[in-house]
Amino acid sequence: MFSPEIAPVVNIADLPQYEGQAVTIRGWVYHLRSSGKVRFLVVRDGTGLVQGVLVKGRLPEEDFHQFDRLGQESSLILRGQVRAELRAPGGYEVEVTGLTPLHICQNYPIAHKEHGVGFLLDQRHLWLRAPRQQAILRLRDELARACRDFFYDRGFVLVDTPILTPTACEGTTTLFATDYLDRGKAYLSQSGQLYLEAAAMALGKVYCFGPTFRAEKSKTRRHLMEFWMVEAEAAFYLLEDILQLCEDLVRYLVLRVLERRNRELEMLDRDTTLLSKVSQSFPRLSYTEAVVRLQTEGVAITWGEDFGGDEETRLSQMFDRPVLIHRYPRQIKAFYMEADRDNPELALCVDMLAPEGYGEIIGGSQRVADLDILLARLQEYHLPQEPLEWYLDLRRYGSVPHAGFGLGLERLLAWVCGLKHVREAIPFPRLLDRLYP
RNA sequence: UCCCCGGUAGCUCAGCAGGUAGAGCGGGUGGCUGUUAACCACUUGGUCGGCGGUUCGAGUCCGUCCCGGGGAGCCA
Structure with missing residues (x-):
């Protein structure tokens, strides 16, 4: 786990105030995408959503590979650099420099699609x-x-x-x-x-x-x-x-x-x-x-x-x-x-x-x-x-x-x-x- | 309690006039240096709600029960 002295724990909703700074975010996986050596990790923490970007070589190899184990709603702590990024949903993203899964899970029942009322x-x-x-x-x-x-x-x-x-x-x-x-x-x-x-x-x-x-x-x-x-x-x-x-x-x-x-x-x-x-x-x-x-x-x-x-x-x-x-x-x-x-x-x-x-x-x-x-x-x-x-x-x-x-x-x-x-x-x-x- | 609609893969659904089960998503494996519900390839996955009946043969037709959804009555 990262010590807060190095990177303060921040709510996703407050990220714009931390542009250019290193932060720690604690939350859950909302969505995952991979393009091989660049991987995208949308995280939610109850205050908002932010996209984390993992680029191979720019974070410890071990952390980079943790991504493969994650499923929707896996809990995690990540550290990274906040930056404005037009391509990212919300206008800001975090370049991930460290990723620590807290609890790995797969098969989260609720997907990002239509579900029936009874099921929900x-x-x-x-x-x-x-x-x-x-x-x-x-x-x-x-x-x-x-x-x-x-x-x-x-x-x-x-x-x-x-x-x-x-x-x-x-x-x-x-x-x-x-x-x-x-x-x-x-x-x-x-x-x-x-x-x-x-x-x-x-x-x-x-x-x-x-x-x-x-x-x-x-x-x-x-x-x-x-x-x-x-x-x-x-x-x-x-x-x-x-x-x-x-x-x-x-x-x-x-x-x-x-x-x-x-x-x-x-x-x-x-x-x-x-x-x-x-x-x-x-x-x-x-x-x-x-x-x-x-x-x-x-x-x-x-x-x-x-x-x-x-x-x-x-x-x-x-x-x-x-x-x-x-x-x-x-x-x-x-x-x-x-x-x-x-x-x-x-x-x-x-x-x-x-x-x-x-x-x-x-x-x-x-x-x-x-x-x-x-x-x-x-x-x-x-x-x-x-x-x-x-x-x-x-x-x-x-x-x-x-x-x-x-x-x-x-x-x-x-x-x-x-x-x-x-x-x-x-x-x-x-x-x-x-x-x- | 009554009326209407529905129940098929983990989820959302398709399945024609009865002929023996499908897609997408999810899961798994592999690929990809900017993805936006990414994409591509392969793969996993089912007592077709239960019981009974008709039939050579039922996911499909009939009966019945169970469960879910919408509405009525009643209320905020």
Whole structure:
């Protein structure tokens, strides 16, 4: 191994700063080519790719011949001279003066060509090494950080909600059950909202960010069994405040990514002019208006029905920005949503649909603040009261109007990246009938 | 749970009207002093998803099961 004093260990992304200098690079073989006495070795290190050139006679004979043993993804350390080179991909290359393989491997399963989705998902642990997957993961990281920055800057306090819960939050979706020692069943959380409401009564403005579990047998491009959701809740907020807050959040997130992760978006061939439309205000439509617009376009839907994937797609394609649909019929929404005073048939709620057919990325609402109404709702929705006594307490002791929303990270990321399926938006997707790796 | 499509070499696929298995990539060997998914030559590689049926004969036709993909319902 080379001592760093002779040649500093450098990230490939930083190579231009080291032009003309000797450097050490640690990484993996991305690609190999040989022309006999001149050999090319494309190396990746997680920050980028660089071509190493081995010329017979210009490095120790033994190191030169190590090249023959290398296969794709063999790990290695190499030392060489950085130089600008127009013929090299990226404009810079390294003239290799020393090559030390760390681990030789052959038959790396993922070649530089088209592969089927099933195969790639089985190889997800290796697929992550692909430049495209790296770009997606970096964008995910940026969005996650940006969420935290957004809420921190606005005085929201991070409150971690439990993952193991005694009951369903909404009583609608199917939950993953697990044994809670000898105390019966526990369920994996499908939302932190109810707990967040309690925290909002303590701290005012709060949010949580963590994994969420839905045991629905959904098999579509928008569904995961396990996904990450950022949820916000604020005391004294009304529906209008939530509309503004979630619009501000999505605008902030997208602009942040445009500003800091342009390289990754470029690698994904994302058309960023579409994303930059978020700087304009988002259209707002009531559910009723949305139904009318759909009907005008010939979609068979009647007032009172929930939007399916098709309807969401059609609606989101009507605009070049995310659109906010508010005040759905109460019947098709969750028990905790406050009714509209002007029309009690309507819930004070909002869904944000991403453009380009990506569909729902946010769901939010103003919550029922009155104890008696909430009790009636539990009956109406056939929900047990006893396990929700603590939730009812929030209406017994200093109840205030409050509202919140949840944003699905993978759906947002899929839209930002222009992915065809959310399964690429999470490092290790959990899908129907797929729990490996 | 339902509907549609698929399962042939490690991978991506072709295989005509039923006649006994192919290509490219990858792997291996050799060649090449500037390659860009390099190229050239040679080579390795298969219970054609399982079971049953029709037939002289099934990768091919029929039935059934398994697995995968897409969608519906439901949701972020």
